[in-house]
Amino acid sequence: LERERDAARTAFSKISSSTSWRATGPLRAAISWARDQRARFTELGGALRRLPRDVVMARQTLKEEGLGALASRVKSRFTRPKMPPQLTTTIQVVEDTIEPLTIKSSATPRYSLVIPVYGQHLVTYTCLKSIAETCKHLDIEVLVIDDCSLQPAAEALRAVSGINLIRNAANLGFLASCNHGATLARGEYVVILNNDLILTGDWLQKMAAVYDQFPDTGLVGAKLIYPDGRLQEAGGIVWRDGSAWNVGRGDDPAKPEYNFVREVDYCSGACLLIKREFWNALGGFDKAYMPAYYEDTDLAFRVREAGKKVLYQPHAVVIHFEGQSSGTDVNKGIKRHQVINQGTFAERWAKVLASHSPNGVSPQLERDRYSAERILVIDACMLTPDQDSGSLRMFEMLGLMRGLGHKVTFVASNLEYRLPYAADIQALGVEVLHHPYISTIVRYLEQHGAEHDVIMLSRETVASPYMPVVKRCAPNAKVIFDTVDLHFLRAERQAVLADESTLRAAARKMRDSELDLVNAADVTLVVSPVEQKLLRALAPRANVQIVSNIHVPMPGPASFAERSGILFIGGFRHPPNLDAVTWYVENVLPILRDKHPGLVTTVIGSNAPPALQRFASADFVIAGYVPDVSAHYHAARLSISPLRYGAGVKGKVNLAMQYGLPVVATGVSVEGMYLSDEQNVLVADDPEAFADAIIRLHSDEALWYRLRQGGLDNIEGWFSRKAARAALAGVLSDVRV
Numbered sequence: 001l002e003r004e005r006d007a008a009r010t011a012f013s014k015i016s017s018s019t020s021w022r023a024t025g026p027l028r029a030a031i032s033w034a035r036d037q038r039a040r041f042t043e044l045g046g047a048l049r050r051l052p053r054d055v056v057m058a059r060q061t062l063k064e065e066g067l068g069a070l071a072s073r074v075k076s077r078f079t080r081p082k083m084p085p086q087l088t089t090t091i092q093v094v095e096d097t098i099e100p101l102t103i104k105s106s107a108t109p110r111y112s113l114v115i116p117v118y119g120q121h122l123v124t125y126t127c128l129k130s131i132a133e134t135c136k137h138l139d140i141e142v143l144v145i146d147d148c149s150l151q152p153a154a155e156a157l158r159a160v161s162g163i164n165l166i167r168n169a170a171n172l173g174f175l176a177s178c179n180h181g182a183t184l185a186r187g188e189y190v191v192i193l194n195n196d197l198i199l200t201g202d203w204l205q206k207m208a209a210v211y212d213q214f215p216d217t218g219l220v221g222a223k224l225i226y227p228d229g230r231l232q233e234a235g236g237i238v239w240r241d242g243s244a245w246n247v248g249r250g251d252d253p254a255k256p257e258y259n260f261v262r263e264v265d266y267c268s269g270a271c272l273l274i275k276r277e278f279w280n281a282l283g284g285f286d287k288a289y290m291p292a293y294y295e296d297t298d299l300a301f302r303v304r305e306a307g308k309k310v311l312y313q314p315h316a317v318v319i320h321f322e323g324q325s326s327g328t329d330v331n332k333g334i335k336r337h338q339v340i341n342q343g344t345f346a347e348r349w350a351k352v353l354a355s356h357s358p359n360g361v362s363p364q365l366e367r368d369r370y371s372a373e374r375i376l377v378i379d380a381c382m383l384t385p386d387q388d389s390g391s392l393r394m395f396e397m398l399g400l401m402r403g404l405g406h407k408v409t410f411v412a413s414n415l416e417y418r419l420p421y422a423a424d425i426q427a428l429g430v431e432v433l434h435h436p437y438i439s440t441i442v443r444y445l446e447q448h449g450a451e452h453d454v455i456m457l458s459r460e461t462v463a464s465p466y467m468p469v470v471k472r473c474a475p476n477a478k479v480i481f482d483t484v485d486l487h488f489l490r491a492e493r494q495a496v497l498a499d500e501s502t503l504r505a506a507a508r509k510m511r512d513s514e515l516d517l518v519n520a521a522d523v524t525l526v527v528s529p530v531e532q533k534l535l536r537a538l539a540p541r542a543n544v545q546i547v548s549n550i551h552v553p554m555p556g557p558a559s560f561a562e563r564s565g566i567l568f569i570g571g572f573r574h575p576p577n578l579d580a581v582t583w584y585v586e587n588v589l590p591i592l593r594d595k596h597p598g599l600v601t602t603v604i605g606s607n608a609p610p611a612l613q614r615f616a617s618a619d620f621v622i623a624g625y626v627p628d629v630s631a632h633y634h635a636a637r638l639s640i641s642p643l644r645y646g647a648g649v650k651g652k653v654n655l656a657m658q659y660g661l662p663v664v665a666t667g668v669s670v671e672g673m674y675l676s677d678e679q680n681v682l683v684a685d686d687p688e689a690f691a692d693a694i695i696r697l698h699s700d701e702a703l704w705y706r707l708r709q710g711g712l713d714n715i716e717g718w719f720s721r722k723a724a725r726a727a728l729a730g731v732l733s734d735v736r737v
Contacts (some may be wrong), residue, residue, distance in 0.1 A: 055277045092198055092227040092319045103132045105140035111184030111204060112276065113140055116177035117468025118147045118197045121156035122320065128160055134199045142384070143184055145177040174603050178269075179284040182276070187682050194270040198227075198319040206316040207273040210261060213427060214259040219274050219300060221267020222316035223254055232320055235264030235312035238297060239359040242346030247367060248417060248593035256433050259314045260426040261408075263370040266310060269296030271318045274303075282306065288348075294341035303351050307358025309370075316422065323418025364451070371407035373453040373732070376477075378441060378466060380459050382416040383425060386627060387606060388571055389549060390484045390650020396550035399726050400427040404732065409433060409452070411461050413441055440470050449474035454732065456480040460487050460510065463517045471520070481521035481730070482547075486531050488514050493645035494575065518542045523724060523731055527649040528672025545731050549649045550724040555714050556634030556658025560701045566601040566694060567636035568662070569652055570631060572608045576646045584642040584690075585615045591691035593619065599698065602636070606627060625628075633659035637704070638697050641669035649673055654679070654719055657711030664693045664706055674718050680710025 078122035092194040098121065114130065117124045124144070135283060146153035146167040154165050166184065189208065193199075207220045224232040224246075231253040232317070246265070247260045269285075269652060282302055285295040292663050300310045333516070346353065357366050368374065377398065385392040402408045409431040416422075416433035425432050436445045445466070449455070455465035455470050455477045463481050470479055488511035495503035516525045518539045525534050527548045535544045568584070571576035581603060592599055599619065603612075606625035616622045626632065633639075639656035643666055650669050657663060664682045677683040682697055697703060 007622070016143070029727070045251065052163050053177060069604075080301075081690040084287070091300050093686065094122050094321065095129060097506050098122065098125045098157065098159055100159045101125070101129055101132055103128060103142055103160070104136050105141050105162040107143040109187040109616060110139040111135075111141075111189045111191055111208075112182070112187035113191045113193055114145065114178055114181035114185065115142065115172050115183065115193045115195050116145045116147055117153055118148065118171070119150070119151070120195060121153060124153065125157060125160065125201050127193070127195050127197050127199070128157075128509055130199040132162075134201065135151075135204055136162045137219065138204060139187075140204075141185070141187060143181045145181045147171050147173065147177045155671065160563075173293045174269075175285045175287065175290050175292055178295075179287075182279055185276055188276060190274055190276045192269055192272040192274075193322065196321040196514060197271060198272075200317045200319065203271075203316040203318060204273075204282035207313050209427070210273075210311050211275070213261070214311060214429070216307075216309050217308045217311055218303035218306065219272060220316075221264070221273075221310070221312050222318045223253065223258065223312070224268060224270060224318055224320045224322075226250075227319055227321060229253070231258060232322060233268050234258040234314060235367075236266045236268065236297070237363060238356060239366075240263040240352060240355065240356045241359060242342045242349070244297060245359075247363075247485045251318075258436055260431045261314065261429040262312055262431075263309050263365075264300075264312045265369075266300035267312055269299075269319075270320050271316070272299075277304075277305075277315070281340065288344055289341045293338040294345045296629050298345055298348070300399065308611045311429075311721040328329065330366065344438065368407045368523065370405075372405040374451060374457065375401055375405045375409070375454040376449075376452040376617065377408065377456045377458065377464055378411055379409045381411075381412045381414055382418045382421050382463050383410075384421055386629075387625070388574070389649075390459075390654070391482070393549045394482075395428075395722065396424065396721065397547065398430045399729065400550075400721065400728050402604045403725070404431045404729055406454075407431070408734075409439070411441065411444070413466075415441075430453065435697065441466060445473040449477065452477050453480050454480060456482055457521075458482040459484050460514050460517060463521075466515050467517060467520055475563075478522045479520070480523045480525060481517045482525040483514065483518075483527075483531070483648075485527055486514065486534070487647070489534070491665050492644060493647070494579075497579075497645050500733035515539055518544070525731065526686055530672035531648065543734060545727065545729060545734070547724060547727045549651055549719050550717050550721055551654050551658040551719045552721065553658055553660070553715050554630075554631075555708070555712060558634050560637070563635060563637040564600070564698075565636050566698075567604070567632055567639045567656070568601065568641075569604045569639070569655065570634075571605045571625075571734070572612065573606070576643050577605065578609065578612065579644055580642045581612060583644055584640065585612075585620060587692075588642065589620060591687060592694065595691065595694050596698070599694075601640075602632065604632060630659065633661050636661060638694065639689075640694065641665040641678050643669045649719075651724055654715060657715050660712055661707050662697055662707035662711060664690065664697055666690070674714055676710075678708055680714050682707070 010611055050694055075426055115124070128142070140165040144153060144163050144165045146165060148168055148171040152167060154167065157165065169178065172180065178192050191204070203222060207222060210220045213215045222234065223234055226232050231248045231251045234248040237245045237247060282299065286298050287682060289295040289298060305308050379394055383391040385395040385397050398410055410425055411433035413595065415435035417432065422432050422434070433444065449470065450473065452474060457466055457470070457479065460483070467479070470477065488507055491503065491507035491510050495507050514576070515538055518535055519542055522543065524535065524542055525547045526535060526544060526546045527546065529546060532546055534545050535542060566582060571577045589601065600621060601619065602623055603623045604623045604626050608622050608624060613622055631658065639655050639661045641663060643650065644687055649672060651662050651668055653665055653673065664684065666685050667683055670681055670683060675681045682693040684693045697707070
């Protein structure tokens, strides 16, 4: 098989350089263009099939929220996704003079930056200047190890203050100089740096954040960029013979495959972060690789041998003047040890390397060697976990699937890349596909669908157009349909409440569509036992599993006496929220004003329409979108959920209970959430009873503490990360079977 792969690779190399290959280039480009157009027409067909339903939704939006809200939604639907921010392509250069420079050094450093140098003082000064700019608010110490430069570094860098300059007694080389510097380090972390670097942005905070996100981290490396903006390294692959590749060398550094935290074979020793205690336990770089080369690769393998992971952090961007330290010719000077030490490394790690491919074979698969399965998740739009519960649930699911050891790729059907949300997903270790690196979802599935073991389609609006494409392009992949909530159930309840025939017709079409998807999928996810029971009755052969909302208990410290007021949180592009608050302000609030005047209700949520804003008053505050709602949860005495229709699990209820805030809710609001009236929630459906429940909870301290604890217990038992992880592990196990 290896011989056949090598022969195929050689044959393709010959073909791609042949005259006939070059001559047929325009034809191949035309075929590729035609395929892109076919993919776009496929997606257009899906949009046309949804058009009748969209018209009904547009009509409701116009009726309930006005023309402005409808125009805003239409604009967002057809707005082309923005490009992600790019690294500046301005060519970076070494400073030409050494001028006075002060680096703020801490008496109690958290980070010890170890920089071996030999000559090249302008290069070193350039590096130190970037450290001064990027680390001025951090507790650092800078240890410059002068490896017997002909002109002492202390003399050349006398204008630089705030660094600890140590001169070796003899020339030791890079490896021994790093080890020597690390013995002098006082920080929690040791940072190994080449002197030919320009550090950018918050590189050091981003590297340290990997330890917070992934507790089993042992070693972290950065993204290395050439001075002209091309990618130099996004982690490394080690092949069976011990040779190594820099992933993405010479490519566009903004491509999705280079921009998520992931486990790698090794990261270049040009920029490494490791905890000092762990570095000492490993003994630093192994002297067998003196004076330099392969010491970083060997360290990475020893980190894994000790049960830790080697992770690449793409958001720590470092410009590297490759070759400034040791040149690039492997036949002379210190660079020749790269070839010598490859043999030493290959012999030492032969048993581990036996499972690696020969050089150049299947680099895509080799890059993902530490992943159990490849999971593709397609959702409607970029996740905004601070704005809606569906996004929060999916965000947590992505992290949990990544934590289960899978390679997870996320893409929004509108190909959006929006900050900070996309970067937050990438920080979980999840790849985010986006425009312009893929043209359409259909085209991506045609080209790469077969690479995925599992494909999850989230929401009916996404699953309906893409299910046939997935079945065609990825016939061996297992398909998960994530309902988020049963859209048809919510639509049916809305139709009954509004008593409109058009809504009933739209609900029937939605019901048929969702049931078709349930029957086509290998596994269907719902968020509540109520929906699971309903689907098992309607689609008895379907595999329906529960993966509910996911929350982390974080009760606020404020006591009952230190709090006051009522809180509602929910975005108003979700029709049930607008209906709920309108019902509350028209029916419940007048009773409160009569029985308990002065009680303030604060409404937080984006896109509140003018029809709701006209009710704003001193005791009915419409605060709009608030990025961090924690302060409001810690200040309010209770939360309300006056929903009159809906489906699934209500994020606003769980979110309040997550913060230890008791809730007054309607029966629809607590459906399928394992909640009991008087134990962990107060339930009321008519305006008088709802108002009385609010007044009672706002006045009764003993009741308040009982419901607070009951809500926290319910979160821990049914909606915690632990519960969701177990549920997802079971689902993925079912899919494998």
